Amino acid sequence: MKIKMEHGAGGEIMERFIKEIILENIHLRNAGGIGLDELDDGATVPVGEGHLVFTIDGHTVKPLFFPGGDIGKLSVSGTVNDLAVMGAKPLALANALILEAGTDADMVKKIIASMDEVSREVPVPIIAGDTKVVDDKIGVVIATAGIGMAEHPISDAGSKPGDAVIVSGTVGQHGMAIICARESIKFESEIKSDVGPVWNIVKSVADAVGWEHIHAMKDPTRGGISMALNEMARKSGYGVEIKEEDIPVSPEVRAAGEMLGISPFDVACEGRVVMVVDKDFAEDALYAIQKQPNGKDAAIIGKITETYPKKVVLETVIGGKRFLEPPIGDPVPRVC
Amino acid sequence: MRTNDILSAYRSRDIARRILQSIKKEAEKLSRPVKFMHVCGTHEDTVTRGGIRSLLPNNVSIVAGPGCPVCITPVEDIVKMMEIMRLAKESGEKITLTTFGDMYRIPTPRGSFADMRAQGHDVRIVYSIFDAYKISLKEKNLVVHFSPGFETTTAPTAGILESVENDGVENFKIYSVHRLTPPAVEALIKAGTSFDGLIDPGHVSTIIGVRGWEYITRKYGVPQVVAGFEPVDMLAAIYTLLKMINDGEVDIKNEYTRVVKYQGNTAAQEAIYKFFRVSDAKWRALGIIPNSGLELREKYNWIDIRSRYNPPTPSLPDLEKGCICGAVLRGYALPTECKLFGKVCTPETPVGPCMVSYEGTCHIFYKYGALI
Numbered sequence: 001m002k003i004k005m006e007h008g009a010g011g012e013i014m015e016r017f018i019k020e021i022i023l024e025n026i027h028l029r030n031a032g033g034i035g036l037d038e039l040d041d042g043a044t045v046p047v048g049e050g051h052l053v054f055t056i057d058g059h060t061v062k063p064l065f066f067p068g069g070d071i072g073k074l075s076v077s078g079t080v081n082d083l084a085v086m087g088a089k090p091l092a093l094a095n096a097l098i099l100e101a102g103t104d105a106d107m108v109k110k111i112i113a114s115m116d117e118v119s120r121e122v123p124v125p126i127i128a129g130d131t132k133v134v135d136d137k138i139g140v141v142i143a144t145a146g147i148g149m150a151e152h153p154i155s156d157a158g159s160k161p162g163d164a165v166i167v168s169g170t171v172g173q174h175g176m177a178i179i180c181a182r183e184s185i186k187f188e189s190e191i192k193s194d195v196g197p198v199w200n201i202v203k204s205v206a207d208a209v210g211w212e213h214i215h216a217m218k219d220p221t222r223g224g225i226s227m228a229l230n231e232m233a234r235k236s237g238y239g240v241e242i243k244e245e246d247i248p249v250s251p252e253v254r255a256a257g258e259m260l261g262i263s264p265f266d267v268a269c270e271g272r273v274v275m276v277v278d279k280d281f282a283e284d285a286l287y288a289i290q291k292q293p294n295g296k297d298a299a300i301i302g303k304i305t306e307t308y309p310k311k312v313v314l315e316t317v318i319g320g321k322r323f324l325e326p327p328i329g330d331p332v333p334r335v336c
Numbered sequence: 337m338r339t340n341d342i343l344s345a346y347r348s349r350d351i352a353r354r355i356l357q358s359i360k361k362e363a364e365k366l367s368r369p370v371k372f373m374h375v376c377g378t379h380e381d382t383v384t385r386g387g388i389r390s391l392l393p394n395n396v397s398i399v400a401g402p403g404c405p406v407c408i409t410p411v412e413d414i415v416k417m418m419e420i421m422r423l424a425k426e427s428g429e430k431i432t433l434t435t436f437g438d439m440y441r442i443p444t445p446r447g448s449f450a451d452m453r454a455q456g457h458d459v460r461i462v463y464s465i466f467d468a469y470k471i472s473l474k475e476k477n478l479v480v481h482f483s484p485g486f487e488t489t490t491a492p493t494a495g496i497l498e499s500v501e502n503d504g505v506e507n508f509k510i511y512s513v514h515r516l517t518p519p520a521v522e523a524l525i526k527a528g529t530s531f532d533g534l535i536d537p538g539h540v541s542t543i544i545g546v547r548g549w550e551y552i553t554r555k556y557g558v559p560q561v562v563a564g565f566e567p568v569d570m571l572a573a574i575y576t577l578l579k580m581i582n583d584g585e586v587d588i589k590n591e592y593t594r595v596v597k598y599q600g601n602t603a604a605q606e607a608i609y610k611f612f613r614v615s616d617a618k619w620r621a622l623g624i625i626p627n628s629g630l631e632l633r634e635k636y637n638w639i640d641i642r643s644r645y646n647p648p649t650p651s652l653p654d655l656e657k658g659c660i661c662g663a664v665l666r667g668y669a670l671p672t673e674c675k676l677f678g679k680v681c682t683p684e685t686p687v688g689p690c691m692v693s694y695e696g697t698c699h700i701f702y703k704y705g706a707l708i
Contacts, residue, residue, distance in 0.1 A: 012684070013684065261694075311705075313707070314705075316385070316567075317347055317349055317352075317567070318387075318391070319352065320386050320389075320391045320567075321390045321707050322385070322387040322704050322706055324705060325703065328702070328703055329683070
């Protein structure tokens with residue numbers, strides 16, 4: 001078998017590939033907490049009273065610079081967010097840079113400056129790194145690993161019936177910004193990627209309602225909220241019911257989506273979190289998120305139910321119902 | 337963004353709810369369950385994406401007819417096009433084949449155009465025939481556009497043929513598998529598919545007008561409504577059909593007046609019939625339908641690739657065993673009634689054509705997770 005784009009697209013093909021080619025050939029897959037088999041955003045290692053959370057993310061995006069960010073901002077944010085949605089305060093990052101020979105040094109400097117900016121914003125230090133230069137046509141690839149500490153690790157499987165589902169801002173911004181940049185599609189107001197760290201949002205909710213009332217979290221990257229909600233439904237064994245009209249979508253993303261025939265629900269966010277919260281604390285959680293500068297468009301979009309287990313049911317704008325399925329293939333490849 | 341403002345009324349929850357109330361009232365008056373058919377992939381998209389079936393009373397159902405030109409393109413024509421490419425290659429002529437992204441992946445017993453590319457043939461995906469024509473102007477080799485589509489797509493084909501004729505472009509040819517929609521509806525009625533009302537496709541009607549559909553009502557007593565593509569358009573069409581049935585009215589109405597005119601686009605009609613003549617034609621899984629195909633007129637035969645290469649057409653089965661695309665295209669069944677649907681047959685591993693095309697009912701059901 002040869003590796004095709006589909007093997008990295010996040011769908012069933014990728015899942016089978018990870019299971020058969022990777023998981024089955026690694027024998028030690030767990031360090032006492034959440035391990036490789038869970039395929040969560042990160043893994044945990046119990047340390048004393050707390051849990052060390054460990055994650056890594058490889059970043060490859062075309063174009064390297066896009067409205068709202070670049071691969072540097074993406075790599076630090078992506079790893080910080082993988083830690084954050086596990087309920088972990090980011091402690092430190094490590095970076096591996098793989099560069100194609102001939103890459104402009106000033107451009108690399110700009111990418112590093114973006115990484116630095118996000119690292120100071122969180123704040124999380126970048127304390128280790130590695131650099132390789134190759135003569136293959138790969139552009140710039142960045143792998144970022146991160147560790148964090150969680151007093152109460154949160155998986156993406158912990159939803160309970162009745163819980164509220166919150167999304168921290170407008171969806172589909174990153175994916176749609178990338179495709180518009182690639183296809184040179186211009187709108188009156190440019191679509192900007194939402195790329196950015198969400199640790200502040202997670203922390204604000206934990207401070208407001210307590211970690212124990214956040215039952216599940218996920219950052220809806222590849223495959224957008226369609227993929228994230230389906231994974232959360234499948235892993236918890238419960239259903240998710242959401243209302244289309246409550247899902248925040250910016251007018252320009254909506255317009256681009258209609259023009260391109262791509263649903264904003266199916267494309268990546270890079271600065272959002274989908275949070276499942278005990279319903280009695282949902283309003284407080286929402287209020288806490290909305291007070292954050294990157295959370296003002298947050299909304300409660302639905303709830304966890306026992307009907308339709310492992311499925312996501314969407315109530316459409318006109319009140320009809322259908323399943324929200326994970327996207328077919330990859331509507332926008334190489335976004336993160 | 338302005339388009340969104342104009343269309344907001346057609347997506348309004350309040351307006352949709354009010355029409356739904358009226359639909360329920362009319363449905364209560366029905367003496368028997370009714371079935372409405374549409375013949376358009378985009379209508380199916382609106383119905384399934386909006387979850388419209390889940391909103392309708394139990395005695396009102398919507399079925400999809402043959403509304404997907406790529407799905408009904410005969411296996412024989414796809415295979416013949418492949419044979420043409422092989423013949424050309426053997427005789428030392430390089431052909432660039434262009435077609436649409438869904439056509440490219442349609443399976444046949446002898447493979448797909450995608451398989452041809454894997455074997456080293458030059459097959460390219462285009463978004464319109466115009467893109468194909470531009471390739472022929474830029475590159476010297478022979479460009480053949482494999483051209484499926486109903487009236488809506490035939491109009492731009494005719495537009496390009498106008499340029500081919502005027503500029504005397506020698507290296508651009510087409511393989512027409514264009515089809516006409518009303519004759520297919522007529523054939524379904526004659527073959528015994530029964531439905532109580534027809535929702536006419538807005539795009540096709542933009543070209544042929546309300547006029548192009550009138551004879552279906554006159555000859556077969558079927559009420560019709562020409563409809564647009566927003567959720568409210570579909571609901572309004574359903575309501576209008578119910579009202580006509582309850583009032584005993586047999587007529588054709590136009591809900592999509594913001595686009596469709598009674599006489600249609602007469603300039604487009606003239607262009608189409610300048611280049612094409614009507615012929616009997618095969619539809620995949622539906623058989624030969626009288627007067628439903630468009631072939632280039634003799635005068636323009638030189639633009640038809642078959643005037644240069646004409647290998648014999650093999651006789652092949654339309655569908656794989658177990659695939660019910662035929663019943664889906666006739667409006668007899670919904671994809672969820674198929675044993676293969678979503679299990680063996682998915683957009684990644686399609687068995688039948690209706691799972692491949694963006695306009696195919698099975699693809700749409702899978703993509704939007706239809707809840708019946």
